Amino acid sequence: MEGPDFSAPLPMTNNLVLSLKALSKRFGSVVANDAVSIDLHQGEVLSLLGENGAGKTTLMNMLFGHYMPDSGTVDVADMDGNMHPLTLGHPQAALEAGIGMVHQHFTLAENLSALDNILLGSESLLRWRQNHRAARHKIAGIIERTGLSAPLDEKVGNLSVGERQRVEILKALYHDARILVLDEPTAVLTPQEADTLFENIGAMTKDGLSVIFISHKLREVLAFSHRIAVLRHGRKVGEIATKDADEKSIARMMVGADTPVNPREDIAVGAPVLQLKSITVSGDSARNSLQDANLTVHANEVVGIAGVSGNGQSALASIVSGLAGPDHGEMLVDDVAITRFDPPNLLKSGIGRIPEDRHHDGVIGAMTVAENLIIERLNDPDVQKNGFLRQEIIREHAQELCRDYDVRGPGIDAQARLLSGGNIQKLILARVFECSPRLILANQPTRGLDLGAANEVARRLLEARKRGAGILLISEDLDEVLALSDRIVVIHDGQLIAAKDKDRASIGLMMAGEHT
């Protein structure tokens, strides 16, 4: 296990700070939470684990007053440790009780400075002049105790993802949060940044703060929490002290069955399916630039692109998915040079694309599941005849795909936005794999997915590899890259550098720009 080790029990007090008592919430016929009770102690890190749709978000939304529970109560300790019932259904009450939340998607104003963002909401609108001295002093104190450093006077738009997250946490602490809920905090961080975050949280808990940590990454949960509570289908199915848990046992609790390990067979690689030759893209920032990038992906091969977010992955993905053309260089698919860079042309040459932001680029939420399944092949004679959609065939086909790819939801005529993230990804997989692509661009294919769904995605990718497809895997999750790839290429500052071997430590250094 790398990174700091928090598994040794911290001096844990028995002071209860938060107690959720038998909270239940139904949405129509769906039971989102069924009498869930959870206790949190001072200075404790409690991991809340569960598959997508297990009810974690609903539970936290009730705690924050966004949803009104159907039944159940919440008690919160005041400054002196006395428990009081929390007024439910009022976000303001939760804030006043000292509960802070850092969402997976940050809620910062990019055009304001970090300091302004932290103070936002705490100052009267009627104040004529701003006096930041006291605020700065208070924040400096927090930074000193927790190590959460962030450039306070920089605009948030210029901050890195890790810094933004620290600003979010500082904001919660500045508002005197004594209980902090972190929703998937490491989903956007590099391994190094995640380790820093864990150090910060360690310091905060020593300071008396209690943390509820929502995550999918079992490695982190085991390394860093004191207690683990597992939700499944809206019920709490288990609670275990972290020192007594192992990866397999909590995975089983989450899914309700043993998770299969994806076997990666050794297969001889085939002919090159994708070749990038001296591709240069000069974008407006490093995020959108590539410098003299060379890359080959063969049939029956997974090539993993490891790297910290914002080092040119977007530019690489844009080129391969046809959203933009290179300034210089050449791209060949099956030895045929691509002359026109647009999505229809690249689809035709046999590239399947799993986009990074599946909600934004992958599906059209207001259209039906069936419609989303045909969106990439509107000219296919199976889909249309004389410019009109063949509804019967489309619907039958959609039924079939949803069955084969286990897309669960309210049905093929329901809007795609009603599907969970995992099911949206399965829908995209179904759409991509159905065309038997020669090359699959899988950009962050498991980001934000739960264990079951992530496993399924990995299994499908390996299956496609076995069938003869080449796979270009772009991922910020180094574990995933290591587990799935035949070869690893590190992307840093717009440059592609092949890793000599699959060694975690040396790849981590290359990701930070240090290579020999």
Place this chain on the structure above:
Amino acid sequence: MIRIEPREAPSRTLTIGVPVASALIALMLAAIPLAFAGANILEAYGQMAKGIFGSVFAFTEMLTRATPLIFTGLAATLAFRAKLWNIGAEGQFYLGAMAAVTVGTGMIDAPSYILIPIILFTGAAAGAAGMAGPAYLKTRFGADEVVTTLLLNFIILIFMQMMLEGPLKDPMGMGWPQSEPIVDNGMLPQLLPRMRVHFGLIIALIAAVVAQIMLSKSVWGFKLRAIGENAAAALHAGIGVKRTLMGAAIISGAMAGLAGVSEVAGLKGYLTADLSPGFGYTGIVVAMLAGLSPIGVVLSAIFISSVFVGADSMSRAMGVSSYLADLVVAMSLISVLVGGFIARYRISWINKGVA
């Protein structure tokens, strides 16, 4: 405290019920100023109904008034479905009307079955051209089409006034700024003897049905909806976004152009600068009231036209201002916008202090 939660999927009852309820609520709200004006409300609404349904003539007048609104409503609907905000239907209306009087006042001498299609096509093409420009600027340079189409309305209107004082001016017009009349062969046939309702209504209804089918069943309509709902995903999926947007712009402009043709060649016979009492803008209200559904546009155009025609007759009979019609239309729009919100979200009241 009020709690607002998004509904999973708006039900069919709500989708249809909300516009209908909005229309009724608007009529009820309009009773308030009516009462202030000192009129007997029931009698006033009775007069209004009589003005719409009281005779065949009244009813056909209402349909005559609805005809251009169906066209401009379709113009707004087709553009708005692609999130292309065509606010320029008023200008495109006049482009269509100008094109109609250009080719229809003696330039071409042909029998009706040739001349009428030529006039319709030219008018539609002129309207389409009026929207193609802003759409090109949007797809090529990212120019905001709300601004360009809106401002173009004034340019077109002033351009038309210039034309009516110059090249298009009727030398026999006693000096009035109006065009020559459309030749008899170019006039759209009347549907009923001695009634003003004309063939433009049939064209409008056909256009609405075709638009409905194209939107829901065709690949083109699929692309249009995809772009309107999520342009980034549509682009990623290989849908030609710019091309589809240009297509939507051209069809939208053509519809507005046809509204102008239909008014000139179906009703008035010649072009004046006050041909449209804001049909282009009212088309936006029609489209919103219809929830951007082409078939719904027919119904909402009939409703709005009923309000206008009915209010006219009411004001004559009761001596109250006919501006009441504008009030009802405005209130229906507000009601429908609020209603649309209710259809999409579940709103519940929670007693404070319940823990």
